[in-house]
Amino acid sequence: MTTPKLALTDTAPAKLAVDALVIGTVQGADGLELGPGAEQVASAFDGDLRQVLSSLGANGKADEVIKLPAGGKLKAALLVATGLGKPAADGSVSAESVRRASGAAARALTDVEHAASTLAAADLAAAVQGTVLGSYSFAEYRSKPGSAAVTAVDFAVADTKDSAAASALKGGTAIGEAVNTARDLINTPPNDLFPASFADRASELARAAGLDVEVLDEQALRKHGYGGILGVGEGSSRPPRLVRIRHKGPKSAKKVALIGKGITFDTGGISLKPGAGMDEMTSDMSGAAGVVATMVLAAKLNYPLDVTATVPMAENMPSGTAYRPGDVLRMYGGKTVEVLNTDAEGRLVLADAITRAIEDEPDYLVETSTLTGAQVVALGKRTPGVMGSDEFRDRVAQLSRNAGEGAWPMPLPEELRGELDSKLADLANVTGNRWGGMLAAGIFLREFVGESTAWAHIDIAGPAYNSGSPWGYTPKGGTGVPVRTMAAVLADIAEHG
Structure with missing residues (x-):
């Protein structure tokens, strides 16, 4: 079990010089919508991000992951859009939707050194948990290593000194690592x-x-x-x-x-x-x-x-x-x-x-x-x-x-x-x-x-x-x-x- 190095950042997502930047998409009533935290990314993107994603077949459904070059004023090399599914009646997305979307994105971030995620804007603890759980792999019995999981992930938050954010990062990481410890034991022949x-x-x-x-x-x-x-x-x-x-x-x-x-x-x-x-x-x-x-x-x-x-x-x-x-x-x-x-x-x-x-x-x-x-x-x-x-x-x-x-x-x-x-x-x-x-x-x-x-x-x-x-x-x-x-x-x- 190897957990990515996780950290908080208050740098604007558009200015993060990372290998990959993760944003959420939502399955709206009238088609694809951008999820919480993706607004700054969209404004710095070269073109209509929502339209570009839609043209690539994205609709925001759960487990959907779409990759595309970042471009525009974005400092990231790659943009990763992960589906949050259908929102609640009030437009919010559940913690489980965030957890699942973060996990799907983490599974797709193979051979990526450094990534950042805007999903903390919806639920930081769930985004952390999903990332830890989704990046899990068990290769103890393989003679040749497979694709490497993402090495480090930064979560964009308003204030890195906020005690609640620090607690969410610590708790989400610890719970994710505990689940992965159980997985290691189960997967051992x-x-x-x-x-x-x-x-x-x-x-x-x-x-x-x-x-x-x-x-x-x-x-x-x-x-x-x-x-x-x-x-x-x-x-x-x-x-x-x-x-x-x-x-x-x-x-x-x-x-x-x-x-x-x-x-x-x-x-x-x-x-x-x-x-x-x-x-x-x-x-x-x-x-x-x-x-x-x-x-x-x-x-x-x-x-x-x-x-x-x-x-x-x-x-x-x-x-x-x-x-x-x-x-x-x-x-x-x-x-x-x-x-x-x-x-x-x-x-x-x-x-x-x-x-x-x-x-x-x-x-x-x-x-x-x-x-x-x-x-x-x-x-x-x-x-x-x-x-x-x-x-x-x-x-x-x-x-x-x-x-x-x-x-x-x-x-x-x-x-x-x-x-x-x-x-x-x-x-x-x-x-x-x-x-x-x-x-x-x-x-x-x-x-x-x-x-x-x-x-x-x-x-x-x-x-x-x-x-x-x-x-x-x-x-x-x-x-x-x-x-x-x-x-x-x-x-x-x-x-x-």
Whole structure:
């Protein structure tokens, strides 16, 4: 992960002697319109900029990027017009539109040394975030380097000494870098990222940020009775781990527990997945990657909270030692679970982690995972589903939409609980049918949370990994969802309790 050097400038955009100058365009009711901050650029351009862009096919739609020589009195060599999409009724553009347009522009600024952006006129923090996210690339395993990302970006603002602008630059950069840290972990192949090495990398990141770290290996897991994590990891030659990371806040601070599923590769176990697309199961640790990155962010931004992450890591493999359909696992804390499908493994490792996290008596518990394929069926590839206690669930979902990750609240219908009854154990890990699979998984997890804790689970089965073409600030591969949601939740709790 390499972040461009970002800075603020109060030099008029037309006078910036840079390799490329980014402006926004808007999809207006009567055709292309120039976005906020582009007026000075247009007045210094040699000709009618709006007309020239229109003649090149620009209409301001989202993800549109048009490049043309700057010319006229502009000091920049290249002009890059990036689409902000349709404005709101009052003519404003949303933070997500700015974030996405900045990301699309950053992806297009390959082999550019120094660029400047006028998108800060619409939303500085979003412009910064989009630039950091859009300039991301992962080339660790390529023998030849590809096109280089933009090296430095200046954001045009009215006053570089404005504390709010400085804060927006710092916060936007930190959040973007946290997302990219999660992306790096997700994109690392499973032959290099397995439970032990993942635990090592998480520990290294956390300790470098000044956080407390505890790692439980397979012997410690067995000693303390983490039956879910051990059961899922039994089939692999690479044993499981549980990583605990803590950011200490003031004595009176709210206590927040974060949990992320860290299945470093998921074959489905004995209930083997189809071969097609199984390579994408390298991303089944996306929840854990997001939580680790969020903990580093919490330290960097020094949230006035006591935040503890509990991150179970295992590899779900079929072998002679693998757990089987029909097995009964004794979970951490004593509950028993009949395994009917070994491919419903995430909820088993999460159940152990939840029970351990609840022992710390958190005020809030947020967990995330690539929990169910049913999430993709219900909400598609870009919309996370949020389940949990009603009030906190709705709060998390709204904060996610504000942050640009678009989560949607989902119910936990009581009638589905009976379908998790087991003939042998306290409960089964799946129901006997395919209906409401995401909701049934949420109800399973609720059994380990209890009634008194404000709790939300973010299912990112689809949004965690982009198997299609890049768009906006989203690359192919790991996306880093839901780091921005978790950052927004922590900031909101810090401010409002």
